[in-house]
Amino acid sequence: MTGLVLLLICVLLISLSVWLFQRGLRQAGTDRVLERLSDGQPVAQEPNGSWIALERMFQRAGLGLLTMLIMPPLLLRVYIAWRYQRRVQRMIEQLPQLLDHSVRSLKSGRTLADAVLGAIDSTEAPLKEAMSRIQRNVQMGVSLPESVSDFAEFYERDEFRLFALGLKVNHRYGGNASELLENLIKMIREREQGARQLKAMTGETRMTAYVLAGLPIAMVGYFLMVNPGYLMSMWNDGTGRYLLLAAAALDITGTFVMWRMLRSI
Structure with missing residues (x-):
């Protein structure tokens, strides 16, 4: 015994x-990406309580709270972390496709909000399910940049924060939205390539x-x-x-x- x-x-x-x-390997090389864009970057909001933090953790992993009654807490915590990382990595892989669809819609004459919301409808799970949060907020009257900022802070990934920051800058100062999204696509793909090189090294x-x-x-x-x-x-x-x-x-x-x-x- x-x-x-x-x-x-x-x-x-x-x-x-x-x-x-x-966890350290996944975070390696990502801390300094937003230093030059720190001005105006959304600030993460701390959860108000332990129950809200637990509920948020389950939602980010795409699970329900009833799962807690089935699996032991320790194994459940490890499984949730693994499930969240796998799900959010798949979402990041889908993000360039969504941005590319938005660029094509912009060049066809649609507004930025219509282009992004239309791209969300055309994407696949899990990104479509996660970004339904953005669609709900827009339908409730929240602006698109603020909705995307809320989404980015909910999932706490730099790629989503860059997307939100680009929309906020475009909404505040104007400019060529299609060119902004194309640059964002290029940046995300370069980061993916750098992460693969770092993993090999x-x-x-x-x-x-x-x-x-x-x-x-x-x-x-x-x-x-x-x-x-x-x-x-x-x-x-x-x-x-x-x-x-x-x-x-x-x-x-x-x-x-x-x-x-x-x-x-």
């Missing part, structure tokens, strides 16, 4: 370190972190299957317990250091 508890603790700690590492470091995080779990599982008495004798001994805990702490520290190295790129 004690061995199972030890294995569970190791799995939870290593899972947390891997999640932190992957950091592949060795990521693989090292995966091995570092997975090796202790594999070793503990091996000893529990082959010779559980050996591991339990270490755990029941004061010095052995100290060594096991120190090894787990060193492993988590090493994974965290690698995550910070990738985060600083």
